[in-house]
Amino acid sequence: MTTSAEVHLPRQTKGKRPHFFEDPSIDQMMTFLLELTTEVGVLRERLDTVERLLDSEGSVTRAAIEAYQPDAATEQERAAWRDAYLKRVLRMHAPE
Amino acid sequence: MAASPKEIPVPNIEELFRPTHDERARQGMVSMIRKHAIIDMRRALKADYDERIEPKLEREGRKPEDWAAIEKSLEREPSYRFYSTIRYNAQEMCYLSVQPAVERALPAMIDLAKDLAARNPTGGSLRLNPNLEIPRYITALDVHLAPGWVHAEYTADDVAQGAVVAFGGKVFSGQHPYRKKAGAVGESISYWLKRQYPNFKPKRILDLGTTMGKNLLPYCTAYPHAEAYGIDVGAPVLRYGHAIAEHEGIPVHFSQQNAEATDFPDGHFDLIVSSFFFHEVSVKATKKILKECNRLLAPGGVMVHMELPDEATVSPYENFFWNWDTLNNNEPWYTSYRAQDPVQLCEEAGFGRDRSFKLHVPDSLTFGEERYEKFMRGELESPAHGSGGWFVFGATKQ
Numbered sequence: 001m002t003t004s005a006e007v008h009l010p011r012q013t014k015g016k017r018p019h020f021f022e023d024p025s026i027d028q029m030m031t032f033l034l035e036l037t038t039e040v041g042v043l044r045e046r047l048d049t050v051e052r053l054l055d056s057e058g059s060v061t062r063a064a065i066e067a068y069q070p071d072a073a074t075e076q077e078r079a080a081w082r083d084a085y086l087k088r089v090l091r092m093h094a095p096e
Numbered sequence: 097m098a099a100s101p102k103e104i105p106v107p108n109i110e111e112l113f114r115p116t117h118d119e120r121a122r123q124g125m126v127s128m129i130r131k132h133a134i135i136d137m138r139r140a141l142k143a144d145y146d147e148r149i150e151p152k153l154e155r156e157g158r159k160p161e162d163w164a165a166i167e168k169s170l171e172r173e174p175s176y177r178f179y180s181t182i183r184y185n186a187q188e189m190c191y192l193s194v195q196p197a198v199e200r201a202l203p204a205m206i207d208l209a210k211d212l213a214a215r216n217p218t219g220g221s222l223r224l225n226p227n228l229e230i231p232r233y234i235t236a237l238d239v240h241l242a243p244g245w246v247h248a249e250y251t252a253d254d255v256a257q258g259a260v261v262a263f264g265g266k267v268f269s270g271q272h273p274y275r276k277k278a279g280a281v282g283e284s285i286s287y288w289l290k291r292q293y294p295n296f297k298p299k300r301i302l303d304l305g306t307t308m309g310k311n312l313l314p315y316c317t318a319y320p321h322a323e324a325y326g327i328d329v330g331a332p333v334l335r336y337g338h339a340i341a342e343h344e345g346i347p348v349h350f351s352q353q354n355a356e357a358t359d360f361p362d363g364h365f366d367l368i369v370s371s372f373f374f375h376e377v378s379v380k381a382t383k384k385i386l387k388e389c390n391r392l393l394a395p396g397g398v399m400v401h402m403e404l405p406d407e408a409t410v411s412p413y414e415n416f417f418w419n420w421d422t423l424n425n426n427e428p429w430y431t432s433y434r435a436q437d438p439v440q441l442c443e444e445a446g447f448g449r450d451r452s453f454k455l456h457v458p459d460s461l462t463f464g465e466e467r468y469e470k471f472m473r474g475e476l477e478s479p480a481h482g483s484g485g486w487f488v489f490g491a492t493k494q
Binding site (some may be wrong): 002003004005006007008009010011012013014015016018020021028030031034035037038039041042045046049066067075078079082083086087090092093095 | 116117118121122124125126128129131132136137139140144148173174175176177178181182184185188189192195198199203206236237238241242243244248250251252253254258260271309328423424426
């Protein structure tokens with residue numbers, strides 16, 4: 001058995017993966033799209049942290065970004081941004 | 097003078113989980129994608145069905161009459177396809193978003209859990225059975241799309257799946273209006289029990305399929321003089337749950353057992369509970385477990401399980417909504433479990449039919465005290481399961 005420091009948890013799920021589209025490539029594309037959507041949100045939040053640190057401290061370091069803890073109001077603002085962002089990115093066409 | 101063990105604070109295993117800035121941001125995004133699917137897109141899908149799909153089929157004389165026909169009518173609709181794919185991906189991403197931080201924290205988490213299991217500073221206990229055969233209905237698929245679910249072990253004294261399921265669960269429910277707080281179900285049902293049976297004072301409580309015990313702890317708070325026991329087949333979640341309970345200052349006796357046949361004596365418990373449990377086990381196991389509950393419950397005792405509403409309780413559309421998880425969330429027993437009447441199941445297990453019940457109870461954290469009193473007087477209905485209420489079934493014993 002591996003030691004606890006070497007554990008790599010499995011990232012694949014056991015069980016049949018459903019397809020919601022005729023072409024399974026579209027199911028795969030949706031995974032790419034949602035991962036990418038998430039990464040844009042992550043990048044945006046990192047930028048937001050940088051801006052907030054510059055506002056309050058006038059300078060920024062990687063360590064300060066890592067240590068940054070948003071207060072409840074900031075967390076609320078960020079949640080509202082994510083909500084609005086997803087509503088824009090995942091805009092559905094009107095049903096035909 | 098040496099401090100007594102009680103005066104030394106018990107460290108919190110959950111504080112060892114330290115995601116990076118970007119991992120936290122990712123978890124926040126995943127919570128919101130999950131909310132977008134389960135609240136916003138679910139609502140849009142229902143509107144599309146009600147306003148366009150069903151009327152069209154009705155005009156053609158083909159109105160879907162049951163949940164399976166509704167599902168069939170939606171399969172090729174973009175509103176269903178995108179709802180489904182976004183919901184499925186968000187579910188997977190919940191666990192993926194926490195795994196790296198769990199891997200980093202794992203050695204320290206294991207050391208702490210081992211130390212607390214040896215010392216039991218709060219007075220709980222942890223009893224594992226390495227020879228227990230984990231039932232195939234748990235191991236065949238990764239339930240909830242969580243790789244390794246509650247049982248997989250990757251190293252000695254492993255707690256990884258406890259942390260993955262706990263923190264993945266926080267991402268899952270992070271933006272859900274009624275599931276933000278872990279233990280909301282235990283809190284709501286114990287709140288109801290206190291009002292429904294004001295003179296009931298259980299001496300021993302048993303929680304089946306307790307995982308990390310988060311829904312057991314509120315019962316301990318509601319009945320502080322009762323001894324609390326939690327069982328599960330998964331060792332990692334029990335180790336992790338034991339560490340949490342010791343930190344919370346609530347003594348809980350965790351043991352690794354299959355609820356189909358436990359080693360507790362007859363009539364050992366006067367309150368038997370579970371949350372989100374029966375729909376994850378086979379129907380055959382459900383029947384055996386309820387018989388075991390009947391054996392374990394003392395005269396004057398109460399059994400109450402939070403579960404999905406059964407098929408007969410809700411509309412065909414809602415049945416379609418719930419049964420989605422069967423194939424799309426690796427919960428193979430979901431549909432067949434829901435097809436049964438829980439009151440009938442209690443009766444078959446030996447509980448009196450007139451002493452068995454099923455009902456929705458309000459979510460006590462969000463319903464409001466005044467409205468709750470109206471609910472207790474029968475003047476106000478509980479919101480539906482998962483939308484401000486929780487469905488429960490159970491029985492009392494003479």
